[in-house]
Amino acid sequence: MTHRIPVTALPVDDSPKDECGVLGLSTPHGEGVAQLSFFGLFALQHRGQEAAGIAVSDGKRARVHKEAGLVANVFTPEALAPLTGYHAIGHTRYSTTGSNADRNIQPFLVETMHGPLALAHNGNLVNAPALRDELLNRGFGLTATSDSEVLTLMLAAAGGQTWQERLERTLPAWKGAFSLVLLAADQVIAVRDPWGFRPLSIGRLPHGGHAVASETCALSTLGCVDIDEVRPGEMVTLMGAEVHRSQVLAPQPRGARCTFEFVYFSRPDSVWDGRNVHHVRQRLGVQLAHEAPADADVVIPVPDSSIPAAIGYSNQSGIPFNDGLIKNRYIGRTFIEPTQDIRERGVALKFNALRENLEGKRVVMIDDSLVRGTTAGPLVKLVRDAGATEVHVRITCPPITHACHFGVDMGHDGDLIAGHLSVEEIREHIGADSLAFLSLDGMMLAVAERESSDDDGYCNACFTGRYPIHVGDAQAKLSFEGVLA
Numbered sequence: 001m002t003h004r005i006p007v008t009a010l011p012v013d014d015s016p017k018d019e020c021g022v023l024g025l026s027t028p029h030g031e032g033v034a035q036l037s038f039f040g041l042f043a044l045q046h047r048g049q050e051a052a053g054i055a056v057s058d059g060k061r062a063r064v065h066k067e068a069g070l071v072a073n074v075f076t077p078e079a080l081a082p083l084t085g086y087h088a089i090g091h092t093r094y095s096t097t098g099s100n101a102d103r104n105i106q107p108f109l110v111e112t113m114h115g116p117l118a119l120a121h122n123g124n125l126v127n128a129p130a131l132r133d134e135l136l137n138r139g140f141g142l143t144a145t146s147d148s149e150v151l152t153l154m155l156a157a158a159g160g161q162t163w164q165e166r167l168e169r170t171l172p173a174w175k176g177a178f179s180l181v182l183l184a185a186d187q188v189i190a191v192r193d194p195w196g197f198r199p200l201s202i203g204r205l206p207h208g209g210h211a212v213a214s215e216t217c218a219l220s221t222l223g224c225v226d227i228d229e230v231r232p233g234e235m236v237t238l239m240g241a242e243v244h245r246s247q248v249l250a251p252q253p254r255g256a257r258c259t260f261e262f263v264y265f266s267r268p269d270s271v272w273d274g275r276n277v278h279h280v281r282q283r284l285g286v287q288l289a290h291e292a293p294a295d296a297d298v299v300i301p302v303p304d305s306s307i308p309a310a311i312g313y314s315n316q317s318g319i320p321f322n323d324g325l326i327k328n329r330y331i332g333r334t335f336i337e338p339t340q341d342i343r344e345r346g347v348a349l350k351f352n353a354l355r356e357n358l359e360g361k362r363v364v365m366i367d368d369s370l371v372r373g374t375t376a377g378p379l380v381k382l383v384r385d386a387g388a389t390e391v392h393v394r395i396t397c398p399p400i401t402h403a404c405h406f407g408v409d410m411g412h413d414g415d416l417i418a419g420h421l422s423v424e425e426i427r428e429h430i431g432a433d434s435l436a437f438l439s440l441d442g443m444m445l446a447v448a449e450r451e452s453s454d455d456d457g458y459c460n461a462c463f464t465g466r467y468p469i470h471v472g473d474a475q476a477k478l479s480f481e482g483v484l485a
């Protein structure tokens with residue numbers, strides 16, 4: 001593992017931060033396991049751009065390669081070459097608990113009395129501080145500050161004859177969101193929390209064996225067939241050609257799939273809960289056009305995640321769709337600190353306005369969410385400076401008023417613009433002619449094709465403050481950092 005300087009987020013992004021992607025696969029032949037893992041992770045890059053890692057086992061020994069950076073930068077042919085074996089797990093990371101320090105990069109790999117154990121995790125445990133304290137009181141030394149290390153050590157220390165038994169004994173203590181993959185010497189095990197917060201799917205590899213991944217887009221990339229969701233509370237064991245599925249935790253009566261996966265995080269070609277993400281986003285746009293019409297000449301998306309919703313809004317309203325903002329798609333993260341001048345140019349660094357499509361036009365600008373409200377104002381100004389006569393902003397979800405404790409970094413309650421300003425005050429703040437958010441019922445009609453209620457199987461806590469799990473113990477992202485700073 002080489003040392004890299006920290007990855008820096010450019011100061012132009014007001015999106016909630018993606019939470020992590022996980023991948024696991026097992027084949028009977030062992031051909032190209034590291035390469036398959038690489039391409040699977042490549043398809044999950046949008047879920048985390050800070051770091052990436054792959055751990056592989058050949059049946060006896062496990063090896064890991066992990067570093068800060070994008071998947072394509074972390075894995076050179078030289079880095080992949082030693083990762084030979086039959087079973088593998090991988091991870092793309094955005095830090096939701098713990099800083100982006102190298103020590104928190106996953107998979108975690110430890111040697112245990114039962115052989116090697118590696119773990120990669122998407123989600124966030126709300127009781128991680130209590131679990132961590134318990135480990136420290138039992139004399140464990142901790143080297144990282146993320147809750148994923150806590151899970152790894154709890155499992156390594158659990159009693160039981162098999163990893164499945166150790167998991168069954170340990171899982172009931174974990175409260176919160178976890179879609180995780182484990183690598184042991186001779187198998188891969190995947191588990192999803194009983195609320196089903198984060199997605200996880202399984203598919204059959206075309207040349208033998210099986211794979212699991214956070215999103216179906218990764219499984220499709222690997223050519224998987226028979227793709228199915230790993231159910232809330234389900235454990236799946238992949239062992240060469242064999243696959244075993246068992247319900248180890250009863251699904252919670254109130255399921256809590258993250259609505260935001262549909263609104264923003266997941267790739268549009270992924271399918272979750274039987275629904276294609278692109279189509280859901282189109283329906284969000286249709287619903288928004290019903291609820292918040294505007295007199296305008298053109299509908300433009302804030303690229304990329306708002307494109308399907310803008311198409312839906314345009315189809316429903318009859319107002320033509322066109323590009324109005326062009327995004328530099330390669331700008332997400334950099335190893336180079338931006339200069340003050342570039343910081344100030346912020347949005348212009350990431351977006352250019354298409355004057356030819358905007359000049360003299362009344363514009364409806366569709367965006368997926370307003371979090372801190374730092375980007376919408378500069379974007380409205382960019383569109384106006386390009387000659388738009390009016391700018392009407394439409395958001396494809398309700399105002400975000402509460403922080404997420406289940407693996408999505410939106411900042412604290414106080415950071416959220418809708419937590420302390422009314423819709424009219426936000427409109428004034430961003431300089432739009434009008435501003436409207438999709439209603440909760442409208443969003444749920446588009447997402448789940450039914451009206452919203454607290455037991456509809458989805459989590460909407462960042463919009464309502466009604467958390468599906470008590471979050472009293474939930475820690476701030478960096479709260480473990482003090483000790484290991």
Ligand code: SF4
Nearest residue numbers: 258259404459461462
């Ligand atoms: S609080 Fe919001 S972002 Fe977090 S899991 Fe629930 S819906 Fe998703």
